Amino acid sequence: MSPVFPMLTVLSMFYYICLRRRARTATRGEMMNSRRAIESNNRALPTNVEIVQYAKEVLDFSSHYGSENSMSYTMWNLAGIQNVYPSSGDFTQTAVFRTYGTWWDQCPSARLPFKRTPPDFYSQDYVELAFEDPVYPTAVHILETYHPGSVVRVLACSANPYSQNPPAEVRWEVLWSEAPTKVNGPQARQFTPCIKQINFPTNLIRLEVNSSLLDYYTELDAVVLHGVKERPVLSLKTTMIDMNDDDEDEDEEKDGGGMESLNKQFSVAALKEWPTNGYFDKLPYELIQLILSHLTVPDLCRLAQTCKLLYQHCCDPLQYIHLSLQPYWARINDTSLEYLQSRCTLVQWLNLSWTGNRGAISVSGFSRFMKICGFELVRLELACGHFLNETCLEVIAETCVNLQELNLSSCDKLPPQAFNHIAKVGSLKRLILYRTKVEQTALLSILNFCSELQHLSLGSCVMIEDYDLIASMMGAKCKKLRTLDLWRCKNITENGIAELASGCQLLEELDLGWCPTLQSSTGCFTNIARKLPNLQKLFLTANRSVCDTDIEELAANCTHLRQLDILGTRMVSPTSLRKLLESCKDLSLLDVSFCSQIDNRVVLELNASFPRVLIKKSFTQ
Known part of the structure; x- marks a missing residue:
């Protein structure tokens, strides 16, 4: 044998x-x-009266399509009563997230996914809503007015955002969750998921969304919370989210201490008394490691409890080279980081996005973890990390000497002076500062010292005073730049574009959506087409001056173009679009929404001639 x-x-x-x-x-x-x-x-119906309330305030969100200085397409539109419902269509008074579909995963700036993401975690974006009165929820109504179907999870929080005495422990409970599903048609609907009962009152609701199956941007109008003041007599016992959670006994009381109890209860000394491992310990070490590499982080924590051999394997730092804690954002706290500390000494990719808010992670707890586990880091994801302050960025700059990717998307509570420390990380290749308060001086310093940058996101960075100066510095220092996001940059002109296009000729992706100071008559878009022949994605969203000349220049020079957004222009004709589609054989996305010369008949004709291209045409009823 x-x-x-x-x-x-x-x-x-x-x-x-x-x-x-x-x-x-x-x-x-x-x-x-x-x-x-x-x-x-x-169960018996509660005897007290049901309270119906709209969201009072939008507390936090991960992204939105709108501007930081207006209300159009922003998450803030979810506060108060509906503005649009039951009407369907594209309306500025609604809340819209930044992305939809899989297009953002198919462009040059796309990032590789983390391994070990649990199969039931689908969330891509979130928004948190505060209501006036804490209630035991009986229903949540979500008014979706355009391309519905993005909501995949609804959660409730035990913390009262209006209380003067915050609780010692913030608990989150999943009221409802489901995998993304395709909803036919863009028409408005009232979505009322079947929520479960919880054993605490709440006035803080969180929606998490996944827009990957949508044909266009989803639009939300309002959220209505139904609930009662008194706990229903026959309410079911539920279990709070906790990293210790073991499904063997749902009625078991949890200690709420993150993963600390696992560390205490199953020490190496205790495992020495356990029986032998049969023939399993005869397997090669590497084979066992390979098998365990398919488990999620909580599964590794549970498996470590079974025997000494598996404890050793589950604690091996090689199992934590790529570690994403974002799916467990509600469970991660200082104790969790301390528990993982000894296992993460070799971690190279670390995702702490969405974690640590409302006091769950302290500055000292994060700093301790980074000082032990940050030396091998190459990629660090900290999106929506509102616990971060200047000390945290200073620790990152001093500790993570090999860091190549840093994501601070929507870290809008970071003070402007904190960003000066990023300039010390000279090895950076990707930097995401979307919706941050980075200022001009800090950004100029970053561009000067981080000359290896290949991917840079400055979307909705409203504190930059002179984007022409920034573009000039990029052209002079960032010769390797491949992707650049200047979404809703308010003051860049043709001068900045000329400097950028001359110096960053490797650019494959450029987002100039909602940049009102750019005018086609200055030749800025022609300059882009002629100087940047490698472009695969170009967004000129809501620039009313884009004209046939610009489209024809793109057709002649940017034949590798895959994605083009010219939403809102009145000066592009069907003839120029046909030239573009004939020249750009790889084009797969073309957004001509609100382009007055491109009506539905033209879209149908172009679709018939170029079936490989998805042509987007938004509408308002």
Whole structure:
């Protein structure tokens, strides 16, 4: 018999055991969901009166299509009563997230996904809404007015944002979650997911969305929370989100201490007393490591409790080279980071996006973790990390000497002076500063010292006084720049574009959407087309001056173009678009919404002639 056969047999047994356990867990989950549904339907109705309230305030969000200085297409439109519903269509009074579909994953600035992302985590964006009165929720109504279907999760928080005495522990409960589903048609709807009961009152609701299946931007008009003041008598017991959570016994009380209890209860000394591992310990170390690499972080924490051998493997720093904690944002705190500290000494990719808010992670806790685990970091994701301050960025700059990618998207509470420290990270190749308060002086310093930059996002950075000066510095110092996001940059002119196009000729992606100071008559778009022949994505969204000459220049010079957005221009004709489509064989996305010369008949004709291209034409009823 081949010596490989016993190894394969043991491996097969291991997979069989894993599958059996997952099957039992799934079956148990289905039974519990069924029991909950039955009990929920049969419970006595509460005697107190149901309260109906619209969101009072938008507290936080990850992105929006709109400007930081207006109300058009911003998340702030979710506060108060509906503005549009039940009408359907593209309206500026609604809340719109920055992206939709899979287009942003197909452009040069796209980032590689993290491994070990749990299969049931679909969220791409979020918005948090505060209501006047804490209630036990009985229903949540989401008014969607255009391309509905993006909401994948609804959560409730135990913290009262209007209380003077914040709770020692902030708890989140999932009211409803589901995988993304395709909704036919863009028409408005009232979405009322079937939520479960929780055992605390709330006036803080969070919506998480995934727009990957949408044909265009989703638009939300309002959120209505129904609830009662008194806890229903027959409310079901629920379990708070906790990294310790073990589905073996849903009624087991959790200690709320992150992963600390795992560390305390299952020490190496205790594991020495456990029985032998049968034949499993005969497998090569590398093979066991490969098997365990398919487990999520919570699964690794649970498996570490089973025996000394697996404890050793589950704590091996090689299992944490790529670590994404974003899917567990509600569970991560200082204790969690301390628990993971010894395992993350070799971590290269770290995702802490969305984590640590409302006091869950302290500056000292984050700093301790980075000083031990930051030396090998190449990629660091900190989007929406509102616990960050200047000290945190200083620690990153001093510790992460190999850092190449830094994402501070929507870290809008970081003080402007904090960004000066980024200039010390000379190895940076990707920097995302979308919706931050970075100022001109700090940005000039970053561009001067970080000459290896290839991807730079400055979308909605409203504190920059002179974008022409910034563009000039990029042209002089950032010769390797491949992608640049200047979304809603308010003051760049043809002079800045000329400097940029002359110096950054490797650019493959350029977003100049909603840049009102650019005028086609100055030749700025012609300059882009002639100087940047490698362009694959060009967004000129809402620039009313884009004309046939610009489109024809793109057709002649930018034949690798894949994505083009010219929403809102009245000066582009069907003839020039046909020339573009004939020349740019790789074009897959063309947005001509609100282009008055391009009506639905023209879109149908172009679709028939160029079926490989998805032509977007938004509408307002």
